[in-house]
Amino acid sequence: MFTLDGKVAIVTGGTQGLGGAYTSAFVKLGAMVVIGDVRDDEGAEAAERYNTLAGGKRVVYRHLDVTDAAQWQRIADTAESEFGKLTTLVNNAGVPGRDGIEATTETSWAGTINVDLKGTWLGMKHCIPAMRRAGGGSIVNTSSTSGLVGTGRGAPYCSAKGGIHALTKTAAAQYGLEKIRVNSIHPGLVDTPRNKNISDEWRKEMLRDTPLGRMADPAEIANAVAFLASDAASFMTGSAMIVDGGMTAI
Ligand SMILES: NC(=O)c1ccc[n+]([C@@H]2O[C@H](COP(=O)([O-])OP(=O)(O)OC[C@H]3O[C@@H](n4cnc5c(N)ncnc54)[C@H](O)[C@@H]3O)[C@@H](O)[C@H]2O)c1
Known part of the structure; x- marks a missing residue:
């Protein structure tokens, strides 16, 4: 139904989990991808695997800590130097922060807010100039159901994801006339490496509420992100796309 032919995307946290599924879907749909992550061995291996399968250079990996402005500038430049332009940004890298209000320390608060929320802002700040040069683009920011409803736990995580929800809308308002669309994705519980360690009790509770x-397969979230990245979503900006198996419906 839609294609990503001609798109050049940066996918952060693209070596595993949801980011890995996005990279895979994007390549299948015709995009070139620059993966940015802090797991350099896995990233280099993933890029090599995709390129071998495709029989040409479709994916490059670059070290990117999303909290570092200089590294963001370098990866935006890489998209242009390796693939000629930058049309698409998926701000996916994130870390959990599962403590409640009192148990959260200043260190854990800062850790989650810096990666999840500041990283998303820095990504837009440093990639939008290249998207402007490309004549427009699409940004997908990764929030969560936790950015929409309270969970009773995860104070820093909910705060970061709620911030991403609002930041997405203000970016959409700012860049619409430059043909840069900005939407957020709000997954429910997804079967990724980070969820291997959650307690059985929490898992049961989440599934009872779904x-x-x-749980979602990462590919089910990737379908929605690929749609938002494509021209099939040309009139969508500032939207919060919920892909949660119905969790927030009840
Ligand atoms: N898995 C879920 O159930 C779920 C639900 C809702 C939202 N999300 C969000 O989706 C995104 C991906 O989740 P996941 O489950 O695939 O996570 P994951 O932990 O499996 O993968 C996260 C990736 O981000 C990378 N990363 C971490 N810190 C980084 C940094 N500072 N700079 C660059 N890369 C960094 C990691 O190396 C890893 O490759 C996150 O933002 C998460 O909050 C996940």
């Missing part, structure tokens, strides 16, 4: 009664 009408579809299961």
Whole structure:
């Protein structure tokens, strides 16, 4: 139904989990991808794997700590130097922050807010000039159901993801006339490496609160992100796309 032919994307946290699924879907749909992550061995291996399968250079990996402005500038430049332009940014890298209000320390607060929220802002700040040079683009920022509703735990995480929800809307308002669309994605519980360690009790609670009664496969979230990145979503900006098996419907 839609294609990413001609798109050049940066996917942060693209070596595993949701970011890995986005990279895979984007390559299948015709995009070139620059993966940015802090896991350099895995990133280099992933790029090599995609390029071998494709029989040409479709993916490059660059070290990117999303909290570092200089590294953001370098990766935006890489998209242009390796693939000629930058049309698409998926701000996906994130870390959890699962403590409640009193148990959260200043260190854990800063850790989650810096990666999840500051990293998303820095990404837009440093990639938008290249998207402007490309004549427009699409940004997908990764929030969560936790950016929409309270969970009773995860104070820094909910704050970061709620911030991403609002930041997305203000960026959409600022850049619409420059043909840069900005949307947020709000996954429910997804079967990724980070969720291997959650307690059985929490998992049961989350699944009980999910009408579809299961975790998402990362590919199910990737379908939605690829759509937002494509021209099929040309009239969508400032939207919060919820892909949560119905969790926030009840
Ligand atoms: N898995 C879920 O259930 C779920 C639900 C809602 C939202 N999300 C969000 O989706 C995104 C991806 O989640 P996931 O489950 O795939 O996580 P994950 O932990 O499996 O993968 C996260 C990736 O981000 C990278 N990363 C971490 N810190 C980084 C930094 N400072 N700079 C660059 N890269 C960094 C990691 O190396 C890793 O490759 C996150 O933002 C997460 O909050 C996940």
